[in-house]
Amino acid sequence: MADEMKCITLAARPEGAPKDSDFKLETRPVPEPSEGEVLVRVHYMSLDPYMRGRMDDAKSYAEPVPLGGIMEGGGAGEVIASNDPGFKPGDMAFGMFGWATHGVQPAKMLRKLPEGLPITTSLGVLGMPGFTGWYGLTEIGKPKKGETLVVAAATGPVGSMVGQIAKARGLRTVAIAGGADKCRLATEKFGFDAALDHRAYDDARSLRKALAEAAPDGIDIYFENVGGKVFEAVLPLMNRFGRIPVCGMIAGYNTGALGGTAGAGPDRFPVFWRTLLVKHLLAQGFIISNHFDRYGEFLNEVAPLVASGDIAYLEDIAEGIENAPAAFMGLLEGRNMGKQIVKLA
Structure with a gap:
């Protein structure tokens, strides 16, 4: 030793x-x-x-x-x-x-x-990230066949699990990723119906326009990994009674804005709060370490799918x-x- x-x-x-x-x-x-x-x-x-x-x-x-x-x-x-x-x-x-x-x-x-x-x-895929995607989607997103899901950081271990589980349950799945290679990965490896490169858009408005074309029936579930420009683009496209599992806000991790200090830019919270109200949205944060009593259930469902190749990673x-x-x-x-x-x- x-x-x-x-x-x-x-x-x-x-x-x-x-x-x-x-x-x-x-x-x-x-x-x-x-x-x-x-x-x-x-x-x-x-x-x-x-x-x-x-x-x-x-x-x-x-x-x-x-x-x-x-x-x-x-x-x-x-x-x-x-x-x-x-x-x-x-x-x-x-x-x-x-x-x-x-x-x-x-x-x-x-x-x-x-x-x-x-x-x-x-x-x-069978650890904390995969479990996070599975739990957040199934317990907070509550996916229903025919709905539309959007997830950012879609080729990461959380986002790719979210997209594949949603696709298997009959949803239209739209990926947002950084770069053309990741967008190809999202559709070709992880089976998303559409993928958008957020780096190809200068602001939330232009990204929103492209997202509206990829999700013509609006968005029922937005699995939040990123925040920032992506969230600004998604929010106006949310359908009534939409659900937003809040998993992470990586766009703000290096800015100081999430640690209690003021970030740059205007205060958009009133817009978010009003949209939450008038569209009857559910936005719920979760920390996966509080839910490991469900980990066995996750493994029982997902491990055989990983072994068979039905869940890619x-x-x-x-x-x-x-x-x-x-x-x-x-x-x-x-x-x-x-x-x-x-x-x-």
Whole structure:
């Protein structure tokens, strides 16, 4: 067993977009598991947009990463030591090990991974992102056959799950993505009926015009991952009694506007509030960690579809923990193609 591990710690709190100097690569002793704990050598770790919020010292639904602390995140790998009868060396497990090559967690906080599927699926299509898309769509979006769904960041692990589940339930699905390649991916790999490149439109008004053509019957469900210009384009096209599951607002993560300080531009909240009223819309935020009692139901429904190829997925894998910061910064700028993962072993 290795004596040392590598990890990425938070060196400074970002001002705007994260930069290299906000992260630090460190070498530390490999931790030893206590009673009831398990030591895992992480093979793959997940990068997700929510991690940007953990870098800020702002009040939120979870505590921020402390300065000098290991960046938060999930990983999957091999058990190399166990003080719990539920795990033995050689088992594959998922846990919140952070940005690190090794990690110790209580056995009750780990999920043993089944054989037959790549362990990377536990980080994306069958992990927190896929579950987020499934839960938000089914429980808040409440899709009905014949309706129209729009989802931004549509080729990511959340958006692609939303689109495929909605399509299977008989909805018209419209993807919004960044770049022509991602739009092709949305229609050709993930089966969306139409896809729009938000980067091809200078403002919300021009994007809205194109969106109205792609969704001629209006929009019944908008799965909100992005905010910003995309949300401004979508809102006037929402049908009466439409539903908006609010999953993320990545367009504002680097601006400071979501941390309590004023963002640039006019106050559009009154327009949103009035539209919510007169169109009888439901807009509901959710944090998926509050709903893991439904995770087994999600796995039972979706895992066989992934195994059979009926649910497609795409992974963007960077190599080496030292490249995690660059991959994460690229994720926030939309440079990834699919679920962003870092291969560690």
